[in-house]
Amino acid sequence: DQQVKQNSPSLSVQEGRISILNCDYTNSMFDYFLWYKKYPAEGPTFLISISSIKDKNEDGRFTVFLNKSAKHLSLHIVPSQPGDSAVYFCAASGGATNKLIFGTGTLLAVQP
Amino acid sequence: NAGVMQNPRHLVRRRGQEARLRCSPMKGHSHVYWYRQLPEEGLKFMVYLQKENIIDESGMPKERFSAEFPKEGPSILRIQQVVRGDSAAYFCASSPRLAGVFYNEQFFGPGTRLTVL
Numbered sequence: 001d002q003q004v005k006q007n008s009p010s011l012s013v014q015e016g017r018i019s020i021l022n023c024d025y026t027n028s029m030f031d032y033f034l035w036y037k038k039y040p041a042e043g044p045t046f047l048i049s050i051s052s053i054k055d056k057n058e059d060g061r062f063t064v065f066l067n068k069s070a071k072h073l074s075l076h077i078v079p080s081q082p083g084d085s086a087v088y089f090c091a092a093s094g095g096a097t098n099k100l101i102f103g104t105g106t107l108l109a110v111q112p
Numbered sequence: 113n114a115g116v117m118q119n120p121r122h123l124v125r126r127r128g129q130e131a132r133l134r135c136s137p138m139k140g141h142s143h144v145y146w147y148r149q150l151p152e153e154g155l156k157f158m159v160y161l162q163k164e165n166i167i168d169e170s171g172m173p174k175e176r177f178s179a180e181f182p183k184e185g186p187s188i189l190r191i192q193q194v195v196r197g198d199s200a201a202y203f204c205a206s207s208p209r210l211a212g213v214f215y216n217e218q219f220f221g222p223g224t225r226l227t228v229l
Contacts, residue, residue: 004154006154032215036220041222041223041225042222042223043116043118043203043205043220043221043222043223044155044203044220045220046217046218046219049215049217051215089154089155093215097160097167097168098160098207098215098216098218099145099157099160099168099171100145100147100155100157100218101157102147102154102155102156103154104152104153104154105154
């Protein structure tokens with residue numbers, strides 16, 4: 001049962017344009033959502049997060065939007081840079097243990 | 113302030129051997145999570161430990177896998193009698209677990225890549 005889904009395995013964007021990565025979840029008990037960035041042979045690095053009581057969180061070029069009624073969140077990167085090329089994982093947390101449920105990832109390629 | 117350390121980075125075992133993966137959390141962190149990433153998949157939660165206690169092992173396979181986080185030393189994920197299906201990247205994350213904080217961020221190590229021949 002995949003509780004967190006990233007339906008686009010890959011995305012290609014031109015440098016300077018906007019990248020939009022999408023994520024859907026099924027469990028309404030999730031109360032915290034995160035995006036991680038991962039390069040090959042490295043561990044995931046935290047990018048940005050959002051609590052379920054908010055619908056938007058912004059940090060520099062990165063903005064995360066949460067639509068609770070649709071159980072959908074998205075990550076916007078603008079402007080996109082070649083160094084943003086990586087796999088992006090959406091993750092959700094709920095309950096006392098803070099364990100993370102990850103999506104399958106989206107490979108972002110930013111073309112110069 | 114060193115990050116989360118995992119060793120070895122790469123581990124090759126033959127079927128039936130034992131694999132021991134080590135994780136040293138960030139300084140001041142007393143909570144450790146283990147995740148496994150199978151090829152072409154996302155990371156999947158395995159176990160959550162505090163010092164000397166297993167808090168949540170709902171993601172651990174019922175047999176051959178065990179984890180510990182002793183009072184002194186690193187956390188250990190142990191896989192007995194490995195099979196080819198155990199080949200994966202195993203990531204450890206540590207967290208400070210501060211009181212009064214809604215969510216405590218997890219910091220990930222670089223992972224151990226286990227290959228079972």
